[in-house]
Amino acid sequence: MLDRAAKTFFQLLARSGTLKKLASRYGMRRSESFARRFIAGEAVQEAIDAARVLEARRLRLTLDLLGESVTNLEEAEAATRQYLAVVDAVVQSGIERNLSLKLTQLGIDVDKASAVDNLRKILERAEPAGFFVRVDMESSAYTDVTLEIFETLWSHGHRQIGVVLQSALRRSEADLTRMNALGARVRLVKGAYKEPKTIAYQDKGDVDAAYERMMKTLLTSGHSPAIATHDPAMIDTARRWVHERHVARDAFEFQMLYGIRRDLQTMLVSEGYRVRVYVPFGREWFPYFMRRLGERPANVSFVIRGIVGEQR
Numbered sequence: 001m002l003d004r005a006a007k008t009f010f011q012l013l014a015r016s017g018t019l020k021k022l023a024s025r026y027g028m029r030r031s032e033s034f035a036r037r038f039i040a041g042e043a044v045q046e047a048i049d050a051a052r053v054l055e056a057r058r059l060r061l062t063l064d065l066l067g068e069s070v071t072n073l074e075e076a077e078a079a080t081r082q083y084l085a086v087v088d089a090v091v092q093s094g095i096e097r098n099l100s101l102k103l104t105q106l107g108i109d110v111d112k113a114s115a116v117d118n119l120r121k122i123l124e125r126a127e128p129a130g131f132f133v134r135v136d137m138e139s140s141a142y143t144d145v146t147l148e149i150f151e152t153l154w155s156h157g158h159r160q161i162g163v164v165l166q167s168a169l170r171r172s173e174a175d176l177t178r179m180n181a182l183g184a185r186v187r188l189v190k191g192a193y194k195e196p197k198t199i200a201y202q203d204k205g206d207v208d209a210a211y212e213r214m215m216k217t218l219l220t221s222g223h224s225p226a227i228a229t230h231d232p233a234m235i236d237t238a239r240r241w242v243h244e245r246h247v248a249r250d251a252f253e254f255q256m257l258y259g260i261r262r263d264l265q266t267m268l269v270s271e272g273y274r275v276r277v278y279v280p281f282g283r284e285w286f287p288y289f290m291r292r293l294g295e296r297p298a299n300v301s302f303v304i305r306g307i308v309g310e311q312r
């Protein structure tokens, strides 16, 4: 109950323009600032530096240029140009070539065809350079269109792309069957958005049970699946399942968010599992940051300590 209330509260805050402005002004000002625990920085070079530190710890990475819900085509084109620049910077740096992006950042709310064009432009530069590009899943308003665009690109021969499914949505188990039949690489998450009960499980127990069912299906019949969770009990279940079924450790990967459960990330790597860290960066960090706070209200005290420290 409290979990749901916190999620709703922080999702409302995420939409506040005033807070966003304030946070952008103060949040990243100092290297030890409160947002830096979860966001690698504002500039691509900061993300690359963070990626190097992760790679030294034998972690894999995916870079996410933060930004979502653009409201006009100019912003969508600007985001696309920024992504192209990120591709170039990553190639130059020599770090692993793996990106995550959101369709609302590329203009899906403004014009679907332009958003697809923008995504194509990014893929045309990234795929020949050996990148893998994951299309993040946003709220349920975008599930159909995201899967549809993914399938269209797939049918046009794009293979270095992947999709995300959210166990919170009742429809996702059917979507998983559809994606597995396609041969698509799925990242499984619980779901970061507050959704109505008509289409989504409301009890954490139900979300977790669906996650476990989908995870087991992916681990035995998925295509290089990504088990994206920080939930230690779920990770234990995955480890037991792959052990019992003799699933090779390089047939799948765990994924976690930058700055969350670093202890668990290190432990899994030391046991020989693949672990990929999602590294968000960029000036538009506020909505992402609010979603992370909503998932775990204990993070709020961490933030408050950061703010108080900032004023001293």
Ligand code: FDA
Pocket (backbone or CB within 6 Å): 135, 136, 137, 138, 164, 166, 189, 190, 191, 192, 193, 228, 229, 230, 231, 232, 255, 256, 257, 260, 261, 277, 278, 291, 292, 293, 295, 296, 299
């Ligand atoms: P759960 O919320 O049950 O938490 C289990 C435990 O994990 C907690 O008890 C705590 O120890 C730790 N934990 C979880 N969140 C934490 C936090 N914010 N701070 C500190 N500790 C925390 N969602 C989505 O809708 N679309 C997407 O495309 C993606 N993409 C994505 C990529 C990757 C790599 C990850 C790891 C996650 C996503 N998500 C996502 C987010 C996902 O849907 C979900 O909201 C979060 O991962 C939190 O859920 P958990 O599975 O971690 O478990």
